[in-house]
Amino acid sequence: MSAGQPEQNLSHPAALSAGLPLRLYGLKKRSEFLAAARAPRIATPGFVLQARKRDEGAEIRVGFTCSKKVGNSIARNRAKRRLRALARLILPTDGHAGTDYVLIGRAGNTGERDFKMMQDDLRRALRKLSS
RNA sequence: GUGGAAGGCUGGAUGGCCGCGGCAGACUGGAUCUGUCGAGGAAAGUCCGGACUCCAAAAAGCAACGGUGCCGGGUAACGCCCGGGCGGGGCAACCCGACGGAAAGCGCCACAGAAAAUAUACCGCCCCGCAGGUUGGGGUCCGGUCGAACCGGUGGGGUAAAAGCCCACCGCGCCUCUGGCAACAGCGGCGGCAUGGCAAGCCCCACCGGGAGCAAUGCCAAAUAGGGAUCCCGCCAUUGGGCGCGCUUUUCGCUCAGGGAUCCGGGUUGGCAGCUAAAGCGCGGGUGGCAACACCCCGCCCAGAGGAAUGGUCAUCACCCUUCGGGGAACAGAAUCCGGCUUACAGGCCUUCCGCGCAU
RNA sequence: CGGGCUAUGGCGCAGCUUGGUAGCGCGUCCGUCUGGGGGACGGAAGGUCGUAGGUUCGAAUCCUGCUAGCCCGA
Numbered sequence: 151m152s153a154g155q156p157e158q159n160l161s162h163p164a165a166l167s168a169g170l171p172l173r174l175y176g177l178k179k180r181s182e183f184l185a186a187a188r189a190p191r192i193a194t195p196g197f198v199l200q201a202r203k204r205d206e207g208a209e210i211r212v213g214f215t216c217s218k219k220v221g222n223s224i225a226r227n228r229a230k231r232r233l234r235a236l237a238r239l240i241l242p243t244d245g246h247a248g249t250d251y252v253l254i255g256r257a258g259n260t261g262e263r264d265f266k267m268m269q270d271d272l273r274r275a276l277r278k279l280s281s
Numbered sequence: 282g283u284g285g286a287a288g289g290c291u292g293g294a295u296g297g298c299c300g301c302g303g304c305a306g307a308c309u310g311g312a313u314c315u316g317u318c319g320a321g322g323a324a325a326g327u328c329c330g331g332a333c334u335c336c337a338a339a340a341a342g343c344a345a346c347g348g349u350g351c352c353g354g355g356u357a358a359c360g361c362c363c364g365g366g367c368g369g370g371g372c373a374a375c376c377c378g379a380c381g382g383a384a385a386g387c388g389c390c391a392c393a394g395a396a397a398a399u400a401u402a403c404c405g406c407c408c409c410g411c412a413g414g415u416u417g418g419g420g421u422c423c424g425g426u427c428g429a430a431c432c433g434g435u436g437g438g439g440u441a442a443a444a445g446c447c448c449a450c451c452g453c454g455c456c457u458c459u460g461g462c463a464a465c466a467g468c469g470g471c472g473g474c475a476u477g478g479c480a481a482g483c484c485c486c487a488c489c490g491g492g493a494g495c496a497a498u499g500c501c502a503a504a505u506a507g508g509g510a511u512c513c514c515g516c517c518a519u520u521g522g523g524c525g526c527g528c529u530u531u532u533c534g535c536u537c538a539g540g541g542a543u544c545c546g547g548g549u550u551g552g553c554a555g556c557u558a559a560a561g562c563g564c565g566g567g568u569g570g571c572a573a574c575a576c577c578c579c580g581c582c583c584a585g586a587g588g589a590a591u592g593g594u595c596a597u598c599a600c601c602c603u604u605c606g607g608g609g610a611a612c613a614g615a616a617u618c619c620g621g622c623u624u625a626c627a628g629g630c631c632u633u634c635c636g637c638g639c640a641u
Numbered sequence: 642c643g644g645g646c647u648a649u650g651g652c653g654c655a656g657c658u659u660g661g662u663a664g665c666g667c668g669u670c671c672g673u674c675u676g677g678g679g680g681a682c683g684g685a686a687g688g689u690c691g692u693a694g695g696u697u698c699g700a701a702u703c704c705u706g707c708u709a710g711c712c713c714g715a
Contacts, residue, residue: 224614227589227590228593231300231593232592232594235300236593238300265594266594
């Protein structure tokens with residue numbers, strides 16, 4: 151299982167957007183993950199953020215991935231769920247249009263780090279990328 | 282009061298906001314709304330036993346291999362559970378035991394020691410001989426030494442010195458009888474020391490086991506070229522061969538003339554079933570049983586995904602720690618199902634029993 | 642779902658079958674040879690044998706349970 155594992159758990163994109171100002175779309179294909187992997191990245195204690203500016207389209211797309219280092223399937227799923235909650239909360243307002251984001255879980259921290267601190271981490275990482 | 286032993290239970294609660302999976306219903310057949318259900322005692326490790334399905338064969342048995350191993354019972358079955366026996370540990374409650382066979386056979390027992398399994402004779406001990414010694418022959422296994430272990434133990438008799446050589450008791454073995462379904466226990470008698478240890482070395486004996494696993498298996502749909510090879514049967518021909526061709530397709534025309542099995546190549550990785558009401562659960566009741574458990578009645582309905590949903594976050598209460606800011610909250614996540622075993626586990630609760638101290 | 646293998650000095654491996662002494666190569670340290678380096682030679686240190694139990698007088702070795710890693714089949 152590589153970092154480019156397709157995000158099979160991603161739910162319907164429209165369901166994600168319910169009640170939110172901007173729709174989030176999921177990254178599904180391995181090639182899309184690989185493209186984002188070559189893009190600039192910011193590492194935080196709770197996760198790693200990658201962002202790739204696309205040429206076409208204005209929607210924000212986001213993908214989640216966890217390697218086996220994070221733990222067994224339960225630990226990986228919990229890490230991805232927390233990352234998904236983060237993205238739902240912050241990306242529609244702080245994200246940049248026409249960008250693909252990939253959030254990568256880190257062993258030991260993604261499932262345990264304080265959620266407020268992770269929100270700050272994500273906002274700071276987004277500012278850093280845009281500057 | 283304190284220290285233990287055994288058995289059982291529990292594994293935070295409530296409410297916002299956002300979100301996930303199954304099922305049912307509603308609605309302009311849209312990817313919406315409503316309702317409802319949604320992890321464990323170990324779901325874990327995958328160590329045993331089954332159910333179920335297919336394969337091979339036959340209702341069996343044998344060989345090989347593997348497993349189990351005191352006795353009796355329970356169970357669908359078990360390597361599990363209950364009861365009993367024997368051995369060991371603990372003052373006790375109680376706990377632990379791979380607990381058949383070493384007088385069927387093979388093998389191993391390092392070092393040390395005289396000697397390690399058909400026993401042996403180093404230092405001693407005793408007797409006899411002579412050339413009287415740093416000596417020769419014999420007796421003996423009593424004492425010493427070694428070791429994890431050395432060929433019964435203690436006491437007495439006996440002797441040149443000794444020895445189950447003889448005797449008593451203990452141990453061991455055999456036999457009869459008694460109790461018990463049995464393992465086994467007990468009384469009595471006999472034998473006269475034989476049988477060192479290791480079977481988690483090979484092995485022997487008794488009993489059990491055909492193989493594979495839900496990615497099993499069945500059905501539907503789609504897709505590909507109804508392709509190739511071999512064999513069998515059939516037909517025509519008879520040295521070797523052929524079983525099709527034309528046409529967009531069917532009808533049709535020409536021709537003596539197509540069926541089966543296995544394998545290879547190629548294609549498909551969609552849907553449904555299997556699938557969860559079950560050898561089910563109940564600190565509900567009754568009967569039988571010491572018990573495990575069985576039977577009857579009553580009540581309950583408790584995930585079914587199809588690479589995996591059961592979550593995230595905030596607040597309050599309860600618990601633990603605190604330097605009063607705050608921090609912590611175990612082991613762990615269903616994948617066909619069930620019965621066990623094993624392993625992991627913060628904290629808390631209940632019942633019964635034993636020892637010791639104090640008071641009465 | 643089922644099956645198999647491995648774990649031994651810092652690294653790579655023997656030893657396990659048939660139980661009694663843990664060994665080899667590279668590396669490390671010290672010394673000598675050289676003007677010095679490399680190299681050679683001599684010497685030395687370094688191992689709870691993955692872990693917890695059991696069998697045995699005695700276990701790296703035999704048995705059982707865990708832990709970690711790797712591989713195979715459907």
